[in-house]
Amino acid sequence: MSAVIDTHAQDHHHGPAKGITRWLYTTNHKDIGTMYLVFSFAMFLLGGTMAMVIRAELFQPGLQIVEPEFFNQMTTMHGLIMVFGAVMPAFVGLANWMLPMMIGAPDMALPRMNNWSFWLLPCAFLILVSTLFMAGGAPNFGWTFYAPLSTTYGPPSTTFFIFAVHIMGISSIMGAINVIATILNLRAPGMTMMKMPLFVWTWLITAFLLIAVMPVLAGVVTMMLMDINFGTSFFNAAGGGDPVLFQHVFWFFGHPEVYIMILPAFGAVSHIIPAFARKPLFGYASMVYAVGAIALLSFVVWAHHMFTVGVPLAGELFFMYATMLIAVPTGVKVFNWVATMFRGSMTFEAPMLFAVAFVILFTIGGFSGLMLAIAPADFQYHDTYFVVAHFHYVLVPGAIFGIFASAYFWLPKWTGHMYDESLAKTHFWLSFVGMNLAFFPMHFLGLAGMPRRIPDYALQFADFNMVSSIGAFMFGATQLLFLFIVIKCVRGGEKAPAKPWEGAEGLEWTLPSPAPYHTFSTPPEVK
Amino acid sequence: MAELPESNPQPPRSNARVIGWCLVGVVGMFAFGFALVPLYNVFCEITGINGKTGGRYEASEAMQTDLNRTVEVQFIAQNGPEMPWVFRPMVHSIKVHPGEPTQVAFYAENPTGAAMVAQAIPSLAPSEGTLYFHKTECFCFNRQALAAGEITEMPLVFIVDTALPEHITKLTLSYTLYDQGEPETVSAVTSERATTTSTNNG
Ligand code: HEM
Numbered sequence: 001m002s003a004v005i006d007t008h009a010q011d012h013h014h015g016p017a018k019g020i021t022r023w024l025y026t027t028n029h030k031d032i033g034t035m036y037l038v039f040s041f042a043m044f045l046l047g048g049t050m051a052m053v054i055r056a057e058l059f060q061p062g063l064q065i066v067e068p069e070f071f072n073q074m075t076t077m078h079g080l081i082m083v084f085g086a087v088m089p090a091f092v093g094l095a096n097w098m099l100p101m102m103i104g105a106p107d108m109a110l111p112r113m114n115n116w117s118f119w120l121l122p123c124a125f126l127i128l129v130s131t132l133f134m135a136g137g138a139p140n141f142g143w144t145f146y147a148p149l150s151t152t153y154g155p156p157s158t159t160f161f162i163f164a165v166h167i168m169g170i171s172s173i174m175g176a177i178n179v180i181a182t183i184l185n186l187r188a189p190g191m192t193m194m195k196m197p198l199f200v201w202t203w204l205i206t207a208f209l210l211i212a213v214m215p216v217l218a219g220v221v222t223m224m225l226m227d228i229n230f231g232t233s234f235f236n237a238a239g240g241g242d243p244v245l246f247q248h249v250f251w252f253f254g255h256p257e258v259y260i261m262i263l264p265a266f267g268a269v270s271h272i273i274p275a276f277a278r279k280p281l282f283g284y285a286s287m288v289y290a291v292g293a294i295a296l297l298s299f300v301v302w303a304h305h306m307f308t309v310g311v312p313l314a315g316e317l318f319f320m321y322a323t324m325l326i327a328v329p330t331g332v333k334v335f336n337w338v339a340t341m342f343r344g345s346m347t348f349e350a351p352m353l354f355a356v357a358f359v360i361l362f363t364i365g366g367f368s369g370l371m372l373a374i375a376p377a378d379f380q381y382h383d384t385y386f387v388v389a390h391f392h393y394v395l396v397p398g399a400i401f402g403i404f405a406s407a408y409f410w411l412p413k414w415t416g417h418m419y420d421e422s423l424a425k426t427h428f429w430l431s432f433v434g435m436n437l438a439f440f441p442m443h444f445l446g447l448a449g450m451p452r453r454i455p456d457y458a459l460q461f462a463d464f465n466m467v468s469s470i471g472a473f474m475f476g477a478t479q480l481l482f483l484f485i486v487i488k489c490v491r492g493g494e495k496a497p498a499k500p501w502e503g504a505e506g507l508e509w510t511l512p513s514p515a516p517y518h519t520f521s522t523p524p525e526v527k
Numbered sequence: 528m529a530e531l532p533e534s535n536p537q538p539p540r541s542n543a544r545v546i547g548w549c550l551v552g553v554v555g556m557f558a559f560g561f562a563l564v565p566l567y568n569v570f571c572e573i574t575g576i577n578g579k580t581g582g583r584y585e586a587s588e589a590m591q592t593d594l595n596r597t598v599e600v601q602f603i604a605q606n607g608p609e610m611p612w613v614f615r616p617m618v619h620s621i622k623v624h625p626g627e628p629t630q631v632a633f634y635a636e637n638p639t640g641a642a643m644v645a646q647a648i649p650s651l652a653p654s655e656g657t658l659y660f661h662k663t664e665c666f667c668f669n670r671q672a673l674a675a676g677e678i679t680e681m682p683l684v685f686i687v688d689t690a691l692p693e694h695i696t697k698l699t700l701s702y703t704l705y706d707q708g709e710p711e712t713v714s715a716v717t718s719e720r721a722t723t724t725s726t727n728n729g
């Protein structure tokens with residue numbers, strides 16, 4: 001203790017503590033960002049392994065590898081781990097690393113809470129994953145945990161699942177509060193709201209979405225908890241409740257949640273495309289307003305997930321048109337990215353490859369979303385592989401390619417070394433081909449009527465499923481290459497200059513590479 | 528963003544204020560999640576869109592019978608999970624004139640060796656007709672207790688409203704019968720449930 005007091009004057013300039021306590025007690029945004037990213041990648045591999053089990057079972061018709069009960073646990077856990085364990089923490093990790101450096105702040109506004117919000121996550125996922133080893137098995141009702149499947153018919157481990165969701169929710173909410181406080185209070189002098197980089201803007205709006213909907217998720221799992229353990233009947237028809245109510249409350253959270261998973265990627269891509277097109281972003285203000293519009297509209301479209309439960313005609317029409325309306329601001333963003341590339345002096349390093357693929361493939365996912373938004377057509381598509389194809393196109397080349405693009409873009413800043421460009425390009429092309437092989441045939445399977453969440457299927461679906469599984473194995477294996485590239489880059493490599501990308505702009509590139517442990521202790525002046 | 532005008536060079540520096548507002552949002556949205564339950568029930572009661580028919584109908588003035596129109600009403604009965612009773616409508620379908628009170632009955636039998644209590648939950652299709660289907664007497668207004676082996680006929684008196692939209696010519700009323708345990712334990716369960724659930728199980 002006395003040592004700390006003695007060195008207090010130098011406290012702001014010393015490096016990280018040594019050993020495990022550095023990571024346990026750290027309040028440094030860079031350390032916490034790193035931990036989030038490492039945790040997220042670990043969850044990505046775990047959720048990915050489950051996806052491999054699913055695709056192995058679906059490689060051929062018939063039941064070969066796992067029991068149907070276990071198959072259902074795999075689809076459920078894969079979804080939950082990817083959404084809450086891989087995608088969301090990865091973006092929080094990027095926010096921790098980049099937000100303070102982008103706005104010229106010394107750290108996040110609430111560093112101690114930052115440490116808490118990270119360390120809650122491993123606890124939550126330890127609980128969630130441990131349900132696999134409990135009597136009755138892990139949750140098996142799908143990541144959407146519809147009642148009464150999850151209440152009346154759920155396994156005993158459901159209560160642990162609920163507890164895990166509560167902890168993740170608290171972690172996300174604390175993270176969001178921290179982001180909002182940092183962005184509102186710690187911007188360098190001269191950085192007005194409309195001068196903020198887009199990643200900062202998209203994260204600010206994402207944080208508001210988190211604050212608005214994570215409590216609703218906590219509410220819905222609390223109602224489940226009460227139905228299961230305390231004899232209430234929120235979702236139990238016998239006691240006067242209504243299972244359809246569950247779907248309304250869940251999707252009121254669920255739809256904004258899908259935007260929580262994509263908006264930060266929108267922000268990152270809006271940095272990367274101008275950098276490699278060597279042109280400023282086309283339509284900055286319209287980008288900001290488009291993100292705001294998407295966020296607001298995302299609260300009034302939830303019933304597009306429920307077209308088939310018996311919504312009255314007026315409701316179907318309202319939710320159909322409201323959903324289609326979201327395509328307008330989304331289209332504005334896509335056009336702006338394309339306009340940024342138009343006549344730019346483009347080069348295609350790994351971050352740009354991922355970003356360009358993001359724009360193209362995310363748009364495919366947006367179009368299949370528009371098809372699903374057509375209420376009368378959705379009666380055919382709903383709960384088929386077409387929906388699976390849709391959301392994998394928006395999440396894999398959308399959210400996950402956005403994360404890869406960001407990782408390659410900022411790795412030189414984080415590690416001080418350039419990553420291996422040719423390996424990274426290999427990672428890109430294998431991911432690109434694997435991902436399209438895996439998910440494109442699912443459109444056809446869904447249109448032909450193959451239901452989702454089943455371990456076996458009719459013979460006519462066999463060929464496309466085999467192609468899909470081969471693509472999935474290819475995509476899965478390729479991610480080990482990413483791990484290798486990152487480890488290689490951390491351990492050494494060509495020295496990175498302060499600004500390794502010619503066209504990049506932003507305060508983070510004014511710092512040396514690797515970024516020192518403490519940055520912007522005195523705020524920079526923004527003109 | 529109103530409190531951050533661009534002309535202000537110093538943004539507000541109070542973290543406590545930001546945390547405070549965020550927590551208000553969090554608590555408010557948590558409460559909103561729960562508020563969705565009564566909101567949903569009231570909304571469905573007003574619009575009838577989830578097919579839950581209302582409670583006892585009390586006519587302010589006798590409705591004129593519309594002899595020019597005939598509506599077919601079908602009855603379906605089913606058991607909830609693990610419900611051992613025999614439960615079926617005595618008539619499966621009946622033609623009525625709007626405005627005319629009609630009585631039908633449902634057959635129920637408790638084949639087990641123990642007394643049991645049951646609750647029937649109604650649902651009407653198409654849900655558009657829900658608001659135009661009135662029950663003046665229904666076994667579903669109360670729980671039904673049957674001793675071991677007891678058989679009963681449970682009455683339902685209903686009126687189809689004369690304002691029923693023209694294009695609806697057939698209504699289907701379905702009842703699901705749920706096991707509510709043994710007679711003694713019922714009161715405890717009832718009071719517990721009554722605190723959190725809506726009362727519109729009609
Ligand atoms: C133009 C934009 C979009 C439109 C019009 C759209 C529309 C839809 C519709 C109508 C469904 C329901 C399909 C059904 O269950 O029958 C759906 C499902 C889904 N969407 Fe989208 N979507 C869009 C963008 C996105 C984005 C950006 C994401 C995430 C990053 C996303 C993630 C999902 C997910 C995860 C599901 C499936 C949920 C489930 O049932 O498990 N969507 N989308």
Ligand SMILES: [Cu+2]
Binds near residue numbers: 254255301304305
């Ligand atoms: Cu949605």
